[in-house]
């Protein structure tokens with residue numbers, strides 16, 4: 025039972041799971057359902073990346089300091105007793121970094137293969153985040169091209185997909201193929217990250233974080249922040265369509281990836297965030313409120329999705345449903361109307 029397990033757990037391991045529950049709304053439950061060995065590896069992988077992201081997200085840390093921490097993350101996570109107490113008081117996960125030695129301690133208990141996967145991804149992500157934090161400090165437009173946008177999303181989410189797939193294969197619960205098909209793993213991360221970046225337009229802009237690529241928004245307005253001005257409403261909706269189109273192009277890969285997963289618990293862990301992402305894209309699409317507040321799917325809808333996303337047929341059903349929602353909202357006067365119809369058609373074809 026759960027209490028029996030916990031009785032033999034070290035203080036630091038218990039604290040790690042408390043932090044998982046404190047810092048993640050969407051992943052905590054599904055991670056804890058995974059089989060024992062994999063569960064600890066994924067929990068610690070999560071906390072390693074959550075710590076890194078807490079440094080990346082804090083706009084009160086001076087840029088030189090931030091970059092130096094991001095670039096040395098791989099060494100930091102093997103440095104006994106390392107912690108960080110200088111996050112701004114508004115940083116929601118600052119306590120994790122205050123007590124970071126518990127994560128560093130528990131990482132030591134993982135087997136070598138899992139550790140190597142986690143360290144390798146942490147190193148790449150920290151350096152990628154540092155590149156973009158530096159760019160953000162010098163380029164007031166933020167991310168420039170669509171290619172840069174893909175690259176940023178690769179660093180912060182594609183790499184998570186690669187790392188998780190390697191962990192799944194290393195556990196023996198999934199075939200080596202899951203780890204080998206890197207394009208599909210990267211798309212799993214990009215689909216989540218892109219839905220997140222579109223949804224967080226306003227929140228990120230308020231923090232002066234600009235992830236929407238200039239190559240896209242410059243076709244509609246002179247500055248990213250102009251999108252929220254009511255005088256540019258029509259352009260704003262069209263730009264939003266373009267961003268949604270870009271994200272939707274990853275959906276077929278996600279369905280293919282999920283169709284290759286065999287373990288029930290790994291399936292739930294992978295599928296739940298993906299169905300939330302397609303549902304999110306469906307409510308964001310053609311929705312001007314994106315520029316006025318943080319649009320979120322309703323609690324009840326989230327609950328239904330979590331309960332349903334337990335096998336590939338149901339997941340296909342969910343993707344079909346939200347694709348229909350998008351097709352219904354698609355507007356023939358939108359410059360991307362045709363491309364969006366095609367992207368939706370491709371999702372339905374891969375269903």
Ligand code: PS7
Nearest residue numbers: 069070073074077180181184185188212213216217220294
């Ligand atoms: C290891 C479970 C399942 C093959 C902390 C899960 C930022 C969207 O952008 O802070 O800061 O607003 O809300 C999760 C692929 C990553 C991608 C990533 C690690 C799925 C730090 C999640 C999660 C790949 C980098 C939300 C990508 O954070 O976003 C584990 C397969 C962390 C996954 C960031 C973003 C996650 C995210 P933001 P949030």
Ligand code: MN
Nearest residue numbers: 077080081180
């Ligand atoms: Mn971030």
Ligand code: MN
Nearest residue numbers: 077078080081
């Ligand atoms: Mn974040």
Ligand code: MN
Nearest residue numbers: 220221224228
């Ligand atoms: Mn975000």
